[in-house]
Amino acid sequence: MxxxxxxxxxxxxxxxxxxxxxxxxxxxxxxxxxxxxxxxxxxxxxxxxxxxxxxxxxxxxxxxxxxxxxxxxxxxxxxxxxxxxxxxxxxxxxxxxxxxxxxxxxxxxxxxxxxxxxxxxxxxxxxxxxxxxxxxxxxxxxxxxxxxxxxxxxxxxxxxxxxxxxxxxxxxxxxxxxxxxxxxxxxxxxxxxxxxxxxxxxxxxxxxxxxxxxxxxxxxxxxxxxxxxxxxxxxxxxxxxxxxxxxxxxxxxxxxxxxxxxxxxxxxxxxxxxxxxxxxxxxxxxxxxxxxxxxxxxxxxxxxxxxxxxxxxxxxxxxxxxxxxxxxxxxxxxxxxxxxxxxxxxxxxxxxxxxxSPSLFPPPPPEMNCIRCGECAKACPADLQPFELYWFSRAKNFGKAQEYHLFDCIECGCCSYVCPSHIRLVDYYRFAKSEIWARERDKDAADAARERFDFRNLRQEREKQEKAARLAAKAAETRAKLAGESGDDDKTTSSAKPSQAEEAKKALIAAALEKARQQKERAPVPPRNTDNLSADKQAEIDAIEARRAAARQEAE
The missing domain is CATH 3.40.50.11540 (NADH-ubiquinone oxidoreductase 51kDa subunit)
Known part of the structure; x- marks a missing residue:
């Protein structure tokens, strides 16, 4: 049949x-x-x-x-x-x-x-x-x-x-x-x-x-x-x-x-x-x-x-x-x-x-200007407008090239075969496609980087909020504990609490002064490795000790 x-x-x-x-x-x-x-x-x-x-x-x-x-x-x-x-x-x-x-x-x-x-x-x-x-x-x-x-x-x-x-x-x-x-x-x-x-x-x-x-x-x-x-x-x-x-x-x-x-x-x-x-x-x-x-x-x-x-x-x-x-x-x-x-x-x-070989496939003639004859459009099996795609691809106007269905081009070469100006049209289309793909990859990479940056900021902000919440909860727990301890002594007045704190502070200062005084009265530690010194070195050490004694007297 x-x-x-x-x-x-x-x-x-x-x-x-x-x-x-x-x-x-x-x-x-x-x-x-x-x-x-x-x-x-x-x-x-x-x-x-x-x-x-x-x-x-x-x-x-x-x-x-x-x-x-x-x-x-x-x-x-x-x-x-x-x-x-x-x-x-x-x-x-x-x-x-x-x-x-x-x-x-x-x-x-x-x-x-x-x-x-x-x-x-x-x-x-x-x-x-x-x-x-x-x-x-x-x-x-x-x-x-x-x-x-x-x-x-x-x-x-x-x-x-x-x-x-x-x-x-x-x-x-x-x-x-x-x-x-x-x-x-x-x-x-x-x-x-x-x-x-x-x-x-x-x-x-x-x-x-x-x-x-x-x-x-x-x-x-x-x-x-x-x-x-x-x-x-x-x-x-x-x-x-x-x-x-x-x-x-x-x-x-x-x-x-x-x-x-x-x-x-x-x-x-x-x-x-x-x-x-x-x-x-x-x-x-x-x-x-x-x-x-x-x-x-x-x-x-x-x-x-x-x-x-x-x-x-x-x-x-x-x-x-x-x-x-x-x-x-x-x-x-x-x-x-x-x-x-x-x-x-x-x-x-x-x-x-x-x-x-050059005899089988001789070098193509030099390209001439497009005369918009339309022969490429007649030969295109994908029913595109190859001369429009050529102009937009050459001008790097890739958005317009896509509007003219650049990616429906099957790169068969019919347009280049019939072009009287010997323009290698398919090469321009391949260039435009590769540029668009490269820009799409760059855009995807930039979008992914921006998403990672936004996520990082959100994560840091969330961690700050969680830390603040933990500190607030701990502070509330401490206040509750102190309030419970102070509730055991109802007779203590609010005016007495500051005086107790001041007394504790004075006691700490007195203890520190006493410790310093005891250290001052402590016998000085004899220097080590001072045997068999030369006369010059012994004179230098005596001068240093004299200056230290004078400094202590002035301090007293």
Whole structure:
């Protein structure tokens, strides 16, 4: 049955450059000499290290424990020895370091003991916790922990499960090859996700420039005997692989600004994520590798199943790196990032290592002034006003930029692609977002400091009041005690009380004077160590004693 398809706003049609990397099957590269496995590879908290230098680890052993609910565990990609747990420059445009576990493989590939769980007898909450501990995250690029997306909303149950196989970015073919060669595993993961979410229907969306993948997925669905699961070929147009754009094409639902697809009963997962869920739940195999496309300035573009932590330069060398390479790009030419070094490790977000050269990606022409032609607005798939966002971001008017829905920008690069003035618009949007996030963090820190200061003042004021109350209670108790003692002698008049106090004071003064007089009459203490003195020293002592005697006489 043919399915009615819809269109999304904007989009572009860049050259795909996909044929070369799909000519050969997926291969597994040899073990590298070192695996540098970053602990932070997904959205959320950084997993806490569970190993230390010198420890022996097995393949699949957990080396980083999930830090909170919005986090995901990290596992050893192979068996070997932990050389160090230290910061390493990671695969991120910032060039910053992140805490990583450096493993020296022993070549034995010894697995941990594996035992798949019983999906039918295991509650959904335990399955989600299991996926968190298996390190499963979204492999479409966002690396959001999958166990959180598999939690159905009570207010709006999931009606449609969308599986994203569009893979619209040029050069990238990892999902295409995964669907061609491992469609049965993807369908198995789809069955599990559908069971957890309780979805009524499943739609697998694949761009129509991947006919082999469409045929493979269709056959796998038919073989599995799943009902209400359809494989749909959609028109090739970038960025059809964006979640909101794919949902629009397949269902006609247009998710508005500030809303989520789950508000409309739709949830979207990548085909790579579905396969990772299949491996985690049905094979008890944590996420330790993924399919990565190596393309660009190489002799043999290809897809590899790469262990996380593999240095990118060792992977690129297998594809025959050509002279003239000036950078590695993680991702495609539209949304990818230049890597800070050639030996940064492959991580869960690495779907492609695009080898750049000046001949393949020449330096962009110099920017010219914006002429407000509106071409960027026509191409924007999020239906924004990119030229307005550009002006406000450039002027650092971040409040106005947010009014124009800056954070609905998916940074697809369509606006920069069509800009006749060669303005790198996405760079301005990324700058504005980072500044807003930084200011929000500073504001949160200032608010927290102010709350601590106010609490400190309140605590000190409370302590003062409590101390004053204790002193007042003690004084009242003393007064009550004195009043009770004075009540025993009713004959004592008020005029007699001051005279008694004066008499006591005089007695104390007299006792002090008597003590001083007795000390004065006491025989002086003879000096010590005065034997065998010289004549000069004896004369000096006699002079001192004479002065003391004279002083005593004057005092008397």
């Amino acid at each position: 043919l399915r009615k398809l819809f269109k999304f706003h904007g989009g572009v049609k860049p050259a795909t450059h996909k044929d070369a990397a799909t000519a050969s099957p997926i291969v597994t590269p040899p073990l590298p000499a070192r695996l540098k496995v970053p602990l932070h590879q997904s959205i959320g908290g950084t997993p806490r290290p569970l190993v230390k230098a010198g420890d022996k680890v097995l393949k699949g052993q957990r080396i980083g424990g999930a830090d909170g609910n919005v986090s995901s565990a990290v596992h050893a990609p192979t068996s070997g020895t932990v050389l160090a747990v230290e910061p390493v420059v990671t695969a991120h445009a910032s060039g910053l370091s992140t805490l990583s576990v450096i493993i020296e493989p022993d070549g034995e590939e010894r697995w941990i003991e594996r035992q798949p769980i019983d999906l039918r007898a295991t509650p959904a909450d335990e399955i989600r916790d299991y996926l968190r501990d298996q390190g499963v995250v979204g492999l479409g690029g966002a690396v959001f922990p999958s166990h959180l997306k598999l939690k159905a909303s009570r207010e709006k149950p999931t009606r449609t499960l969308v599986i994203n196989g569009a893979e619209c970015e040029p050069f990238i073919t990892c999902d295409d090859m995964l669907m061609r060669e491992r469609a049965a595993g993807i369908v198995s993961g789809i069955r599990v996700m559908r069971q957890i979410l309780g979805a009524e229907e499943v739609i697998v969306g694949i761009e129509d420039n991947k006919p082999a993948a469409v045929d493979a997925m269709t056959l796998a669905v038919q073989t599995a005997g799943l009902d209400q699961v359809s494989v749909v070929a959609i028109p090739t147009r970038y960025p059809a692989g964006g979640a909101k754009q794919l949902i629009r094409v397949l269902t006609g639902i247009e998710v508005p600004h500030g809303a989520r697809s789950t508000d409309y009963g739709v949830q979207c997962f990548n085909v790579g994520t579905a396969y990772a869920i299949h491996e985690a739940l049905e094979l008890d195999q944590p996420l330790i590798s993924r399919i990565v496309t190596v393309a660009g300035n190489v002799g043999q573009p290809r897809n590899y199943e790469v262990l996380f932590g593999t240095p990118m330069n060792e992977l690129v060398a297998l594809a025959g790196e050509l002279p003239g390479t000036d950078a590695y790009i993680m991702g495609g030419p539209m949304m990818g990032f230049r890597m800070p070094a050639f030996d940064v490790p492959v991580v869960k977000a690495t779907n492609c290592v695009l080898v750049s």
